[in-house]
Amino acid sequence: MDHKQKKCIIIPAYNEEDTIGGIVKNIKKITSADIIVIDDASEDCTAEKARYAGALIISHPFNMGYGTALQTGYKYAVRNRYDFLLQMDGDGQHDPRYIPELFRQIETKECDFLMGSRFLGGNKYKAGIFKSFGIRIFRLIIRIITGETVTDPTSGYQCLSRKVFAIFTRDIFPCDYPDANVIILLYRMGFKIREVPVDMVPNPSGRSMHQGGATLMYYFFKMFLSIFIIMLREKSFYSSKRAFK
Amino acid sequence: MTATQKIFGIIISICIFTIIIYLVKKGKLREEYSWLWLLTGVVMLVLVLWYDILLFVTHLIGAVLPTTTLFIFSIVFLILLSLHFAIKISILTDEVKNLAQKVSLLEAENNQQQTILAQ
Known part of the structure; x- marks a missing residue:
């Protein structure tokens, strides 16, 4: 029972040379957890800067997107027998001060999946019009389907227990856009999800995953389709061998 | 004909x-x-x-001209072919992704071991 819990922090990064080094250094001041940066075939010096700051680098041979980079991190965590995993963005949106608290709550087994919410605890986060609309829509959908309230369904600041990230290494993980669909999937599988208040700042570089009208429309379409498919599948599917292909 | x-x-x-x-x-x-x-x-x-077969099928599906039957079946064939390729591409996409992830992980683990050996 004295088994020391292994913890890691995964940061998917694509062309984040301006911020990644500082983020890794700040995290190292706060926690002793292993820091793994998944470089999604960046065209700049993201990998070098992260390595110099003290992170372990996993480099994709070509760009595969945010969700796939996350899944590579989950696979690394499973292969190296980590017990808990925290994921955060490499663009400086997520404040590392909350890392110890997120790990503490997941370690006490109060839940399997912990999300940092920018809307809890009186935080005054100002989201853009489209982001704000998306958050409200997905909040409502999650409430209708699961009966639970998730205030920040698009938060990428998350802490996962081994049971959860082991499942995410499988092909049922939606690598293109893992957002509200993942939350509904976990509720359907019977996992406990909780939120904690965290501070977030809008992306300092002003970049977004969903830039452009067509990308945004595709994102909404894909998210609705993904949720619809999850709802169509019977709960028994997720315990069957097909889900673990 | x-x-x-x-x-x-x-x-x-x-x-x-x-x-x-x-x-x-x-x-x-x-x-x-x-x-x-x-x-x-x-x-x-x-x-x-056997042109009679084409005439029979034309009659069966309610088309007027045999050429219409040929066009309909050509389009259906092309749709099925596209679907077949879409399924294959989906499978290949997953396989390429999994393979690329495995290569990345093995490379990272290899680099880690080399660093440990060098120390």
């Missing part, structure tokens, strides 16, 4: 057959993908040699 149309149809069918067999022999087309194209050649040959 006139004799000229029949000869043209037979030549096209034989050309499709020959090209497919040649591509499979040269290894440029996998056997598993060749059957659909070979089937197309066979269907075309059957319809050319």
Whole structure:
């Protein structure tokens, strides 16, 4: 029972040379957890800067997107027998001060999946019009389907227990856009999800995953389709061998 | 169907057959993908040699002209072919992603071990 819990922090990064080094250094001041940066075939010096700051680098041979980079991190965590995993963005949106608290709550087994919410605890986060609309829509959908309230369904600041990230290494993980669909999937599988208040700042570089009208429309379409498919599948599917292909 | 149309149809069918067999022999087309194209050649040959079958099918689906029947079945065939390729691409996308992730992980683990050995 004295088994020391292994913890890691995964940061998917694509062309984040301006911020990644500082983020890794700040995290190292706060926690002793292993820091793994998944470089999604960046065209700049993201990998070098992260390595110099003290992170372990996993480099994709070509760009595969945010969700796939996350899944590579989950696979690394499973292969190296980590017990808990925290994921955060490499663009400086997520404040590392909350890392110890997120790990503490997941370690006490109060839940399997912990999300940092920018809307809890009186935080005054100002989201853009489209982001704000998306958050409200997905909040409502999650409430209708699961009966639970998730205030920040698009938060990428998350802490996962081994049971959860082991499942995410499988092909049922939606690598293109893992957002509200993942939350509904976990509720359907019977996992406990909780939120904690965290501070977030809008992306300092002003970049977004969903830039452009067509990308945004595709994102909404894909998210609705993904949720619809999850709802169509019977709960028994997720315990069957097909889900673990 | 006139004799000229029949000869043209037979030549096209034989050309499709020959090209497919040649591509499979040269290894440029996998056997598993060749059957659909070979089937197309066979269907075309059957319809050319037994025109009555085309007339029967035209009557069966309620079309007026045999050419309409041919166009409908060509479009259905192309849709099924696209679907077949979409399924194959989906499988290949997953496989390429999993393979690339595995390469990245092995490379990272290899680098880690080399760093430990160098210390």
